[in-house]
Amino acid sequence: MFDRPLWSLRLRLAGTLMVLLLVATGVLAAVGWAIFVVTSAVSASGSPLEVATSRSLAGGTVVLAAGLSLLAHGRYGYRQTLESVDANPVEDGDPHGLRERVRRFALAAGVEEPAVAVADTDEPTSFTVSNGTDATVVVTTGALEALSDAELEAVLAHEVAHLANRDATVATVAATIGSISDGLFARERRLGEWIRFLLTIGSVTIVLALVAIPIVVLSALYLVVSVLARTVLAINAISVGVHARAREYAADRAGAELVGDPAALAAALETLDDVGPPDEDARRRSHASATLGIVPYALGEPTDSDPLEGSSLSRWIPDADSELDRAEFVALLSRVFGRLGRALEWRPATHPPVEKRIERLREYADEIDGK
Template sequence: MALSPDRRLQFRIVGALALVVGVNVGVLSVLAWSGLRVAAASGWSRPAVVGVPAVVGAVLLGAVGLVALQAGYGSRSAVAGLEVTVPEGDGPRNVAGRVRRLATQAAVPVPSVAVAERAEPTCLTVGSRRSPTIVVTRGLLAELDDDELDAALAHEVAHVANRDLPVVTAVAATVAIGDRLLDRERLLRRVLENAVLLGLFTGVGIFVLAVPILAIGVACLVVSAVARGLLGVNAIALGLFAKAREYAADRGASRLTGDPAALASALETLADPRPERDARLHASATLGIVSRPLPVAEDDDDGEAHWVERYLPPVSLEGPAEPRGLNRGLVWLHVRLVRPTAAAVRRLLRWRPATHPSTEARVEELRALERRRHEDA
């Protein structure tokens, strides 16, 4: 039974891809305009061949190339730090043989299989449609019975058939980059707060540190604007098709195995018992069969705190419980208005769309498919 791409999902993917490419076009356009302005200010005369059509074409080509790079980065980040091995032969529980059978049945390129030495039960697919890789964890192989394992692997094969891997990987990677930029913004903000506090404490130091404070403040604003712009636009792109791709893969897996109940049972087994954990943007959680992140390698500093966090204390802007004197009104305004507003804005900016429907909703749809299957029989 060959699996054809889900048409409803394809329309959503095209919209998301257009949005992602549009973001890259915008970024590259700003860079190109800035470069041309700087070059013109330095006396460089633009050759006739470098006209508007050439610049537009270069920007569009560069935007498509960036999407391809983002997809590759997302695939790497999804398995970064995992102890992934390619099993000999068909591997434990004949996992490679199961994938080969399902891929042949779906008429899609046969994915390679890798096993991650992780106790968390999950699986995910990385790579492109021509050379996909299905990563399964030891926990998944231990938790699922044969029918459930076939259903989970069929879900991943359905993702390959639906051709949704490059777009969701590119979006997840770009959002991850935005989150990393927010981490840098947080560090810059702490440096800025400490510099301002030092300048105010020493009095004359505020004039000595004026230029560094201004430079750090501008850098903080730029990083913040870029990060939040990326996160906002890509969150919209992810919301366009993230849930739809999981429903489509569930339906495809049910067609491949003919057993929707097995996939429903697998999802219930794999559901993360800690749904309060924010795993929505992690690449392994975004690409997995359920929204469950896998442990990844620590940062380049081997898990040590950044020097800013080690040597610069956080600056508390909270006023005293009982403010007195001339500052009482300003402190009251900060405590009652500024701080709650800032907290609400931070919560809003941290919002991301869920990358998976709830397990309950997916199971209910699969149960409905199972009931219709029995009625048709």
């Protein structure tokens, strides 16, 4: 019989939801503040009971709105992730038998059969996205070409295991929160480009007076967007860090149980890790397809306008390896600024090391052989 996930994973998922709910509540603090202003006006003439009732209603409204925003993120994230990777539903013509295999695993796991889609990209990976009512298992053409039949079977079992473990919806919401920070970084970069442009033309004294006010306004917006981007990124790091590694370990074990061959899933992970892009940019791993994937590969090629490009703020900070001056003090400052620059590019780890996952699967295989 298929085992349900450990209580530790469920507690981690509940903790992730709590973090996201607290964050959404904080985002809606402005609404609460506005309501508080109104209730303060009432307090001048209202009774203590009326004041308490008004404030309780205000707090309840903010929490309810926060919960609704999480639901909206789940719906939006599900649709947006599938659109961003151009996932095509598998309907007529299924040479790899994806739908039949997923149907069989879903029946064995006791979950509703998800849709199956294929993303036409060379990155070899797969992921499961869900909004709580609908779910889709996505496999890339790169994975279909790289995996053997037994390895593909094990990968599909791993994806269905995410649905059985009930972590796909929480992970989808968390990944969507992460994509918000990417959009903010893109806006930060554009603002930085405008500021540099205005500073360049402002180097001519006669023009400086004309661009001084726009520079100040854009600099203020730049600071606000930078703070928001890094705040959202930190929130994403916390929410992903609470459950991400545990959910992959749990899906590996449950998937191996579903397919009945832990060695096949270990071989699949090794294959995907070996044939994947060697220079995968860590910054792109915050993309939903990477966060949700069986391995952290972001789908698609980055472009100049890609929101997953690096932070423009880091460009203002010297790299630690640059030789600005041989003076010890300047060299020390260079190292400090270099570390700060790299910190600005930091992204949270979303997966355990593949070697650790393979080691655990092999241990599980030894357990089965020893019975």
